[in-house]
Amino acid sequence: MKRVFSAVLMVLIIGSMSLASGSMTEEDGIAFMREEEKLAHDVYSVLHEIWGLNVFGNIARSEQTHTEAVLSLIGDFGMVDPVGENEIGVFTNSTLQELYDELIESGSKSLLDAVKVGLLIEEIDIKDLEELLEGDIDSRTARVYENLLRGSENHLRSFLRQYERLAGSYTPEVLDVERFNEIASGR
Numbered sequence: 546m547k548r549v550f551s552a553v554l555m556v557l558i559i560g561s562m563s564l565a566s567g568s569m570t571e572e573d574g575i576a577f578m579r580e581e582e583k584l585a586h587d588v589y590s591v592l593h594e595i596w597g598l599n600v601f602g603n604i605a606r607s608e609q610t611h612t613e614a615v616l617s618l619i620g621d622f623g624m625v626d627p628v629g630e631n632e633i634g635v636f637t638n639s640t641l642q643e644l645y646d647e648l649i650e651s652g653s654k655s656l657l658d659a660v661k662v663g664l665l666i667e668e669i670d671i672k673d674l675e676e677l678l679e680g681d682i683d684s685r686t687a688r689v690y691e692n693l694l695r696g697s698e699n700h701l702r703s704f705l706r707q708y709e710r711l712a713g714s715y716t717p718e719v720l721d722v723e724r725f726n727e728i729a730s731g732r
């Protein structure tokens with residue numbers, strides 16, 4: 546299957562994943578995840594407005610819960626919240642800002658493209674969370690990330706069902722096929 550996202554978008558995705566690598570401090574990882582979860586919320590909220598597909602609205606609400614879970618870690622660590630009072634579509638991290646802009650552009654083209662954006666966001670979230678869980682983090686941070694990971698796996702399955710209904714078989718963009726299939730089958 547042909548890759549569906551632009552070269553620019555793929556560079557942003559790879560840049561976002563490298564930001565969440567094991568070389569980050571725990572606090573850097575928490576700040577990054579706060580905005581990455583906000584990105585998912587904001588994209589799904591906008592795509593729900595455009596396409597009216599319930600899966601976007603339902604998962605946007607779930608992503609709001611995810612951002613609040615990460616905000617609790619920010620409070621525990623006495624950090625400054627990178628989200629602050631930022632409105633939908635506004636990010637402190639410039640890579641995430643570019644990624645948001647690209648994802649909205651891609652997801653606005655068609656309903657199928659919007660669902661592909663949902664799959665891509667969840668693949669990125671899963672990859673980033675798995676990398677952060679490999680780092681040196683405290684048990685509370687690990688618990689929050691593990692919960693976010695389970696949520697992202699559920700979201701990926703929801704978007705996959707929508708994609709298969711609209712277009713058939715999906716080829717993962719970020720995760721390797723084996724890991725993707727493991728998540729898709731609920732293992």
